[in-house]
Amino acid sequence: MIDHIHQWFRLTPSFSPKLVHFMKRITNTTKNHKVLEPFLGASTTVIECMKEGIDCVGIDINPVFVKVGQVAIQWDLDVDNLRRTNKEILKKYHESIIGIDKLDLLNFCNKFNVEIPKIHKPEKWWRDDVLKRILLIKKFIYELENERVKHFFYVGLISKVVDVANVNRSHPTLTFCDRSKDKIDVESEIFSKFEVMIKDIENAKTIINPGKAQVVEGDSTNISELKLLYDKFDRVFTSPPYPNRYSYVWETRPQLYFGDIFDKPSQAADLDIKTIGGTWGKATSNLAKGIEKPINAEVGKIMDSVCAEIRQKDNLMANYVMKFFNLLYLQIKEMKKHLNDEAMCCYVVGNSRIKDVEIYTDILLADLFFSLGYTIPKIVRIRKRIGRRKLYEAIVIAKK
Numbered sequence: 001m002i003d004h005i006h007q008w009f010r011l012t013p014s015f016s017p018k019l020v021h022f023m024k025r026i027t028n029t030t031k032n033h034k035v036l037e038p039f040l041g042a043s044t045t046v047i048e049c050m051k052e053g054i055d056c057v058g059i060d061i062n063p064v065f066v067k068v069g070q071v072a073i074q075w076d077l078d079v080d081n082l083r084r085t086n087k088e089i090l091k092k093y094h095e096s097i098i099g100i101d102k103l104d105l106l107n108f109c110n111k112f113n114v115e116i117p118k119i120h121k122p123e124k125w126w127r128d129d130v131l132k133r134i135l136l137i138k139k140f141i142y143e144l145e146n147e148r149v150k151h152f153f154y155v156g157l158i159s160k161v162v163d164v165a166n167v168n169r170s171h172p173t174l175t176f177c178d179r180s181k182d183k184i185d186v187e188s189e190i191f192s193k194f195e196v197m198i199k200d201i202e203n204a205k206t207i208i209n210p211g212k213a214q215v216v217e218g219d220s221t222n223i224s225e226l227k228l229l230y231d232k233f234d235r236v237f238t239s240p241p242y243p244n245r246y247s248y249v250w251e252t253r254p255q256l257y258f259g260d261i262f263d264k265p266s267q268a269a270d271l272d273i274k275t276i277g278g279t280w281g282k283a284t285s286n287l288a289k290g291i292e293k294p295i296n297a298e299v300g301k302i303m304d305s306v307c308a309e310i311r312q313k314d315n316l317m318a319n320y321v322m323k324f325f326n327l328l329y330l331q332i333k334e335m336k337k338h339l340n341d342e343a344m345c346c347y348v349v350g351n352s353r354i355k356d357v358e359i360y361t362d363i364l365l366a367d368l369f370f371s372l373g374y375t376i377p378k379i380v381r382i383r384k385r386i387g388r389r390k391l392y393e394a395i396v397i398a399k400k
């Protein structure tokens with residue numbers, strides 16, 4: 001089942017492969033169309049397009065999603081080589097693991113020349129015995145010579161570090177829990193993940209003539225700065241963050257730091273400020289100050305009344321909502337330059353309730369598109385969000 005490639009990285013707010021097919025159908029997408037996914041996340045759109053022989057480019061501002069996506073499209077990797085390498089890493093791991101529990105963490109790091117990830121309070125994230133084991137696996141992955149093979153195993157490992165951490169995986173957001181008495185079988189968790197991924201690549205090879213794919217790190221409010229495979233696109237299938245204060249950067253801290261993407265605590269907070277919907281640390285203290293203005297009169301017409309209603313109760317949240325829609329406006333404005341005439345965009349969005357004020361994201365986004373000269377052939381409500389009264393998701397379809 002090639003659908004498994006979507007599950008390499010567990011991202012709760014991601015849409016299903018079925019939804020991509022639905023968007024493809026309602027927009028009469030063919031193999032001649034080029035698809036853009038400006039909010040890549042778990043790469044669902046890119047992988048589905050590849051399977052269907054459609055060329056697709058995905059962009060994300062968060063390097064974790066980009067690293068995973070870049071490997072998820074490498075269907076030409078040599079699976080025999082991957083299997084051989086998997087065995088070699090396992091062998092080295094078995095040879096080194098003897099006696100490591102007798103060493104304290106610092107002596108362990110000195111002996112194996114590895115470093116504790118620069119995340120805030122690493123001891124809260126991983127038990128010492130677990131951290132030593134994942135650091136050993138990382139060391140042997142880093143020693144691999146073939147860059148593509150190294151990248152493959154690196155992605156497998158960073159996708160799994162949360163499952164062996166002291167966090168509760170049944171929540172959509174990360175919360176710490178006591179796992180001191182749990183049996184955490186690092187070897188089986190990590191190496192079975194590698195095996196599944198290798199099998200997925202093997203299955204992907206059965207797809208004849210997959211579409212061309214590219215995954216790029218960057219800010220979708222500034223597409224022109226990026227070196228993309230194509231300058232213009234015919235379709236956009238995407239799901240931006242929702243205005244619900246969910247922070248993708250916050251949720252990916254273990255991977256960002258364990259994977260050595262960041263080495264200073266401030267870097268995650270700085271990235272969060274740049275993301276759409278970024279909401280913690282500095283992003284929040286910035287939003288607590290002053291009044292976030294609409295970036296122009298058009299956005300003001302659409303957002304002023306809803307933000308004024310929230311502001312009566314909470315200035316920070318009013319600023320949050322205004323900033324969210326300001327950035328979304330910039331994104332669809334910037335994107336227009338990169339769309340062919342008649343291009344169709346499908347944006348899956350969820351509404352939310354902030355301080356008891358309903359944020360009808362679908363309607364507001366449709367208004368933003370309209371103000372930029374797009375037409376809106378349809379808004380399709382797709383589902384009610386579980387357990388939340390009146391919350392729903394919708395696909396806003398906009399045409400250039």
Ligand SMILES: C[S@@+](CC[C@H](N)C(=O)[O-])C[C@H]1O[C@@H](n2cnc3c(N)ncnc32)[C@H](O)[C@@H]1O
Binds near residue numbers: 016038061248277
């Ligand atoms: C709802 S998720 C995308 C889910 C994706 N469609 C899927 O199915 O997995 C939103 C994504 O937008 C990304 N993002 C937020 N602000 C961005 C920006 N300015 N430019 C590019 N990506 C951004 C986040 O990092 C996150 O991965």
